Amino acid sequence: MIDFQQGLIKLSPIAPDRVVPMVAPMLVNDEQIVAAFKTVRDSVVFTNKRIIAINVQGMTGKKTDYTSLPYSKVQAFSIETAGVFDRDCEIELYFSAIGQVKFEIRGSFDIVQFNRILSHYVL
Template sequence: MGLFDKLGGSLAQGVMGNMNEVSVDELTKDYGSYLMDGETIQLGFRLIRDVVLFTDKRIIDFDKQGATGQKMRVDSINLSSIIHVSAETSGFGMDDSEINLTYISSPYYRASGGVTVAEKTFEFPKKYNIQPLYKRLQEIAYENHENLNK
């Protein structure tokens, strides 16, 4: 059995730029110290060394850097800042699925001079059904949109 067989294809998926789901228990053990009090992991994915967590409060992106991966950048997107979600499902061949988020990156969501937005794209393996995650994120974006425009 070769290295590729032992990895179950996760290395190939990682090289192609998409993530594999990881158990909440494993993620909590490895990344629980980054959670806020009362925050819980709902879902998480690994891309070779990098990890993305979806919690009940935010999306946390762990970007391991350097040859050893000891240096790490941690970035968060508060769920309350998400204002638009789009998805692209996988097609034929090597296509993967994507979820694209637009979120308010400025500290004030109702700034009189306007707000700053940013975008983030998450790629998923062809076999992963993104529809439930897309639906939940879209529900969040809709609720945020309604609250901002009251």
């Protein structure tokens, strides 16, 4: 499992079709990918039902950990838009079982529109 208590997870937006081969076998009926992000090796996928954190492990990267974070366990969340000097935006989610999970998104990403999507699934 990704250590969410370690701090900020820094992500870059990617096209959702890039993660389909990794997560398609895990998706349930009517589950669709809403957004996808990548670190150097790991990925985070937001679907209409949950967040899937993909942690690639080991030297060869053949071992992979998939952590599902259902929206039903989110107690609160916040977003922080990018500024003039700080071009990154942030998403903070508070889960009943694991506490705070914080994602920093680098690059061009419409966090306000994503907040609307996230609100639809969490509220």
